[in-house]
Amino acid sequence: MAEQGVEARRREILTAALALADERGLDALSMRAVAARVGVTPMALYPHVGNKDALLDGLVDLLLAELLPAAGTAGQWHVRLRAIAHAGRALAHRHRTTYLLLLARPAVTPDAVRLVDAIYGALLDAGVPEAQVPRLERLVSTFVLGFSLGEVAGRFPPADPRRHDRAEAAGGAAPAHQELSAVLAQPADWDAEFDAGLDDLMHVITSHVPPAAPVHRQSGR
Amino acid sequence: MAEQGVEARRREILTAALALADERGLDALSMRAVAARVGVTPMALYPHVGNKDALLDGLVDLLLAELLPAAGTAGQWHVRLRAIAHAGRALAHRHRTTYLLLLARPAVTPDAVRLVDAIYGALLDAGVPEAQVPRLERLVSTFVLGFSLGEVAGRFPPADPRRHDRAEAAGGAAPAHQELSAVLAQPADWDAEFDAGLDDLMHVITSHVPPAAPVHRQSGR
DNA sequence: CTGTATAGATCTACACTGTAGAACATGGCG
DNA sequence: CGCCATGTTCTACAGTGTAGATCTATACAG
Numbered sequence: 001m002a003e004q005g006v007e008a009r010r011r012e013i014l015t016a017a018l019a020l021a022d023e024r025g026l027d028a029l030s031m032r033a034v035a036a037r038v039g040v041t042p043m044a045l046y047p048h049v050g051n052k053d054a055l056l057d058g059l060v061d062l063l064l065a066e067l068l069p070a071a072g073t074a075g076q077w078h079v080r081l082r083a084i085a086h087a088g089r090a091l092a093h094r095h096r097t098t099y100l101l102l103l104a105r106p107a108v109t110p111d112a113v114r115l116v117d118a119i120y121g122a123l124l125d126a127g128v129p130e131a132q133v134p135r136l137e138r139l140v141s142t143f144v145l146g147f148s149l150g151e152v153a154g155r156f157p158p159a160d161p162r163r164h165d166r167a168e169a170a171g172g173a174a175p176a177h178q179e180l181s182a183v184l185a186q187p188a189d190w191d192a193e194f195d196a197g198l199d200d201l202m203h204v205i206t207s208h209v210p211p212a213a214p215v216h217r218q219s220g221r
Numbered sequence: 222m223a224e225q226g227v228e229a230r231r232r233e234i235l236t237a238a239l240a241l242a243d244e245r246g247l248d249a250l251s252m253r254a255v256a257a258r259v260g261v262t263p264m265a266l267y268p269h270v271g272n273k274d275a276l277l278d279g280l281v282d283l284l285l286a287e288l289l290p291a292a293g294t295a296g297q298w299h300v301r302l303r304a305i306a307h308a309g310r311a312l313a314h315r316h317r318t319t320y321l322l323l324l325a326r327p328a329v330t331p332d333a334v335r336l337v338d339a340i341y342g343a344l345l346d347a348g349v350p351e352a353q354v355p356r357l358e359r360l361v362s363t364f365v366l367g368f369s370l371g372e373v374a375g376r377f378p379p380a381d382p383r384r385h386d387r388a389e390a391a392g393g394a395a396p397a398h399q400e401l402s403a404v405l406a407q408p409a410d411w412d413a414e415f416d417a418g419l420d421d422l423m424h425v426i427t428s429h430v431p432p433a434a435p436v437h438r439q440s441g442r
Numbered sequence: 443c444t445g446t447a448t449a450g451a452t453c454t455a456c457a458c459t460g461t462a463g464a465a466c467a468t469g470g471c472g
Numbered sequence: 473c474g475c476c477a478t479g480t481t482c483t484a485c486a487g488t489g490t491a492g493a494t495c496t497a498t499a500c501a502g
Contacts, residue, residue, distance in 0.1 A: 009479095030458080030459065030460080031459080031460065031461080032458085032459075032460090040480075040481090041480065041481050041482080042460085042461085042481095043461075043462090043480075043481070043482085044479070044480050044481075046461075047478080047479065047480090048479095051460075051461075052459095052460065052461090100324075100325055103321075103324060103367070103370060103371070103374065103376065104321055104325075104374060105374070105376075106374065106375035106376050106377075106378075107376070108378055113395055113398065114394060114395060116378075116398075117394075117395040117396065117397045117398050118397075120397030120398065120400075120401060121396065121397040124397055124400065124401075130400075130401055130403070130404050131404050133397075133401055133404070134401070134404060134405065134409070135409075135414050135417060135418070138368070138371070138377060138414070139364075139418050139421065142363070142364060142367040142368050142371060143360070143363060143364065143367070145367060146324070146363040146364070146366060146367030147359070147363050149324060150324070150359070150363060153324065153325060153326070153327065154327035155324065155327050155328070156327075156359060157327075157329055157337075166329070166334050173335060173338075174334055174335060174338040175338065175342065176338045176339075176341030176342040176345055176354075177334065177337075177338050177341065179341075179345065179351075180341060180345075180351055180354055180355070182351070183351050183352050183354070183355060184355065188355070188356075193356050193359070196356060197356070197360050200360065200425045200428075203425070203428065204421045204424065204425060207421075207424065230450095251487080251488065251489085252488080252489065252490080253487080253488075253489090261451070261452090262451060262452050262453080263452095263489085263490085264451075264452065264453085264490075264491095265450070265451045265452070267490075268449080268450065268451090269450095272489075272490075273488095273489065273490090
């Protein structure tokens with residue numbers, strides 16, 4: 001119980017750090033700022049979070065914990081997979097600046113394993129051969145993380161109603177941009193694009209389940 | 222010509238910064254360290270690169286410039302696309318720490334546009350409808366960037382020959398990991414996995430070209 | 443050759459960073 | 473009561489980005 005108390009303090013520090021990063025950006029996330037928010041001296045954080053690097057690792061843990069409830073086991077495999085994917089993207093919008101940490105830092109915490117396990121389970125239920133499961137998991141998680149980050153980090157160029165603009169920025173050497181000037185002038189619908197990408201990946205997944213495979217996986221190897 | 226001189230100095234600074242980051246990591250990339258490598262006082266960098274943020278932007282420019290030669294226009298559309306993708310992954314291995322900047326910072330420089338344009342061109346040549354081209358470009362570039370980063374940043378958990386280990390790390394609540402313990406014990410072949418992902422994306426692309434579409438795009442809209 | 447303008451490099455200084463190390467308080471347990 | 477462990481604070485140090493003033497060297501006008 002006393003141990004739960006010390007863990008609670010650590011949580012308090014991490015949530016304060018996460019809130020601060022979300023409000024003022026990753027650059028503003030200093031030990032002193034976090035300490036001030038908790039109402040304590042900077043050095044008081046160290047027994048709880050180790051050092052700043054460990055604090056950042058703690059933040060990705062927080063993010064993963066926030067994502068974990070989406071990994072329920074109810075429903076068809078593709079609705080489960082879609083739920084996890086959408087939760088991943090929603091997380092990016094909720095934590096625009098800290099989301100980068102998910103891609104920058106390797107996470108092998110229990111929560112991370114549980115999340116991956118949920119995706120593994122969905123792919124197995126889909127009938128994907130075991131040898132392909134880890135690879136396809138990486139494919140969809142890369143899409144979810146990469147797309148969401150690109151969206152909130154400002155990669156993905158904005159549409160410019162004045163056509164040819166981007167083509168001219170390249171010194172005129174952008175013929176395909178010119179050919180696409182009509183569609184490039186229209187603003188993108190990121191919600192729809194994310195779903196479309198997800199649809200494509202679903203087709204990829206089903207394309208890998210052997211035709212004779214049984215629907216339920218308890219029929220064994 | 223004198224103006225070329227000042228540009229040359231900027232280039233010299235940026236290449237020094239890139240080399241330093243590659244050798245000692247992004248954290249070691251300080252203005253003072255870059256200045257020392259160039260053989261100059263820290264403040265002497267500022268007229269050339271603006272400030273540290275702009276210097277980092279300059280680094281992604283350097284990376285893109287290094288990637289650009291892969292965007293040739295020769296060959297079938299799918300060999301061109303594969304060439305760009307492989308170049309993107311090779312770039313990640315050459316610049317393990319700085320590669321993150323490509324995902325973290327939006328790039329709308331001329332070189333970036335030229336690169337995207339090459340992908341647009343390949344997709345158009347494949348017969349993809351114009352409305353789908355930008356989306357599919359983002360899909361493949363997200364895969365290339367995200368996968369390569371995941372690889373060099375240490376996301377993607379390593380294989381552990383001692384089975385069940387990762388499942389146990391999750392408190393036993395990782396049934397799919399247990400079911401997959403055989404395949405999870407084997408080391409992954411990232412080269413093969415990248416190519417497999419690329420194959421999948423190629424199928425996605427061709428699945429979007431209408432059956433009646435002509436092979437050559439100069440036949441018009 | 444002299445004087446001057448201009449661009450680049452330097453020096454100093456400031457606020458801020460992460461964190462090591464010592465000192466301090468405060469509670470529980472014998 | 474003493475003792476110990478745990479959490480916190482204080483002080484200090486090396487290192488960061490960069491503003492502002494100063495210096496230097498080069499190029500050109502007379």
